[in-house]
Amino acid sequence: MITSPAHLRALAAAGEWTAPTAGVLDGHQQANLVIVPRSLAFEFLLYCTRNPKPCPVIAVTDPGDPVLRFGTTEADLRTTLPRYRVWRNGELVAEPTDITAYWQDDAVAFLLGCSHTFEGPLRAAGIPVAHTAPPVYITNIETTPAGPFSGPLLVSMRAVPGHLAATAVEITYRYPTGHGTPVHIGDPSVIGIESLSAPDFGPPPAIPPDSTPMFWACGVTPQLAISNTPYAITHYPGHMFVFDHTP
Amino acid sequence: MITSPAHLRALAAAGEWTAPTAGVLDGHQQANLVIVPRSLAFEFLLYCTRNPKPCPVIAVTDPGDPVLRFGTTEADLRTTLPRYRVWRNGELVAEPTDITAYWQDDAVAFLLGCSHTFEGPLRAAGIPVAHTAPPVYITNIETTPAGPFSGPLLVSMRAVPGHLAATAVEITYRYPTGHGTPVHIGDPSVIGIESLSAPDFGPPPAIPPDSTPMFWACGVTPQLAISNTPYAITHYPGHMFVFDHTP
Known part of the structure; x- marks a missing residue:
């Protein structure tokens, strides 16, 4: 514990903790x-x-x-x-x-x-969020370059019941250091994601019926x-x- | 015009405009x-x-x-x-x-x-804001240094009717590129300002009765x-x- x-x-x-930190000390x-x-x-x-x-x-x-x-x-x-x-x-x-x-x-x-910072508050508002790291996708959105640094925007996805999607925006708005509000809500193909079931990083997500995919900017972006x-x-x-x- | x-x-x-820009193109x-x-x-x-x-x-x-x-x-x-x-x-x-x-x-x-960015929206909300540059004061609050850059925080002051002070916070919250919300509301001596009528930069302000001084971080700070x-x-x-x- x-x-x-x-x-x-x-x-x-x-060297006694080498595992992911999602769901641990999320507050x-x-x-x-x-x-x-x-x-x-x-x-x-x-x-x-x-x-x-x-x-x-x-x-x-x-x-x-x-x-x-x-x-x-x-x-x-x-x-x-x-x-x-x-x-x-x-x-x-x-x-x-x-x-x-x-x-x-x-x-x-x-x-x-x-x-991870806003996942606890999302759960507290009744939004189902897995306790594992979310799936991450490479998008067709280019980041703004600076010097030698450039590349595509990566996003994490959470499938949220449609009636709670606005609440998820309101909550994540409060967390600019948690990537803030989504960069896209809805059809994944619009941002260059061919299949939600084939993320570039992380396991394939469950997409419950009546849920809307919401995409937040991801901190793995700089690695590309x-x-x-x-x-x-x-x-x-x-x-x-x-x-x-x-x- | x-x-x-x-x-x-x-x-x-x-060389045909050498005047201040407050009140000009505030939007x-x-x-x-x-x-x-x-x-x-x-x-x-x-x-x-x-x-x-x-x-x-x-x-x-x-x-x-x-x-x-x-x-x-x-x-x-x-x-x-x-x-x-x-x-x-x-x-x-x-x-x-x-x-x-x-x-x-x-x-x-x-x-x-x-x-200047948020002065138009403040006026639109019925908050009296002068069309000239606000008075600016050097405070006893230190900025966080980086390399050779360090010094006191400077603030601009606007005297706002008490019942509109919360509205002024709400409006300026929307403008992080307008210095955002105030860094202090109330007694100027708390942040090291001895007299509101003796600003370090700009003209002495009018302080209407029943108004509350509100202090926003000022972009002249880097000059010190x-x-x-x-x-x-x-x-x-x-x-x-x-x-x-x-x-």
């Missing part, structure tokens, strides 16, 4: 991680500024310092996420549970908001935007950093 | 300007990210390119504001109406939201945060850039 974000981070640092702010070199930090922060729905910035570390300090949260980002992905020019080179060996002296870490970056590290999808605070 | 933002920008570029997005060298662009964007109420980022130019392109707005930032301030290490060295002679090859321009920056250019207070779009 996980008792607090600090507890989860300590278990992750000890707390969860976050995507992107690490780039100092030389590309301006362009990446600008990419986030220009694409605030997929990339809502919560915190940025000082160049070279692996320790995040934000409110009461203090954590070594090299060890306190359950799992990572290490990238070179868009090639995935490792998926470790500890990035100490991959940390660079000029690394800058960005913590970006995550939709770093293909021209010589060095980058991200979280492993679904395996988020968990802050002390609630959003 | 100013007929459009493009008209105002053309007059400014011709359009107006913006503060901050220019820094590329070497400090990450730290300045991070300063904005950490202080979104005084520094809501609307647009950022490519390094070295003086032309802003944003939606339908295309404008040479060296000439299309009515007046500028040029800074070296926090020292004001010139207040020209054209910065062509001061532009550097590595300059990056940031356009930050402005409270650039004292450790070898090169910076800002707009002259009240003399804003005017976008084509409405917020």
Whole structure:
């Protein structure tokens, strides 16, 4: 039983928690991680500024310092996420549970908001949301580029009973650090998704009758935007950093 | 008579409009300007990210390119504001109406939201707002630093009838690019303002009886945060850039 974000981070640092974080400590702010070199930090922060729905910035570390300090949260980002992905020019080179060996002296870490943040409030409003990570799709919507960062918008999907769809918009509106309101509601083909049953990431979803697919910008988007970056590290999808605070 | 933002920008570029922009084209997005060298662009964007109420980022130019392109707005930032301030290490060295002679090859321009944006909607709701620039005060609230950028939060003040104060919050909540909701409502001394009749910038305000002072974060804040920056250019207070779009 996980008792607090600090507890989860300590278990992750000890290698004793390597699982997804959806449905765990959902009341707390969860976050995507992107690490780039100092030389590309301006362009990446600008990419986030220009694409605030997929990339809502919560915190940025000082160049070279692996320790995040934000409110009461203090954590070594090299060890306190359950799992990572290490990238070179868009090639995935490792998926470790500890990035100490991959940390660079000029690394800058960005913590970006995550939709796990609003799943608890959605459930509390009677909207059925699975306790596993949602299916994620690559869309035909291009993000706004900045420097070498560009690529398609990725979305997570939740199938919501039609009479609760407006409520889901109202609730997620309150959580700009949870990707905010949907980027699309309705026909998936309009945003380039051929089949809901074949997500690009995650398991195929159940689509109950009388439900409407709702699509929120997804924090995995930057993982497709770093293909021209010589060095980058991200979280492993679904395996988020968990802050002390609630959003 | 100013007929459009493009008209105002053309007059400014011709040196025929050098006056403040409050009360002119208020329905359009107006913006503060901050220019820094590329070497400090990450730290300045991070300063904005950490202080979104005084520094809501609307647009950022490519390094070295003086032309802003944003939606339908295309404008040479060296000439299309009515007046500028040029800074070296926090020292004001010139207040020209054209910065062509001061532009550097590595300059990056940031356009930050402005409270003129919400003054029209406030008036439409029956809240009396002067058609001149509001008084601005230096507070005892520190902004969150980033790199060399740090300093006190500056606020603009509007005295609002008490029964309309909540309405003013509701309206300004809708305008995050107009500095959003107030940072303080009530006793000015709480935020380090000794006398409302002695603003740090702008004329002394009228304070009607039964009104409540309301304080919004101010886009002049960065002008006090650039004292450790070898090169910076800002707009002259009240003399804003005017976008084509409405917020």
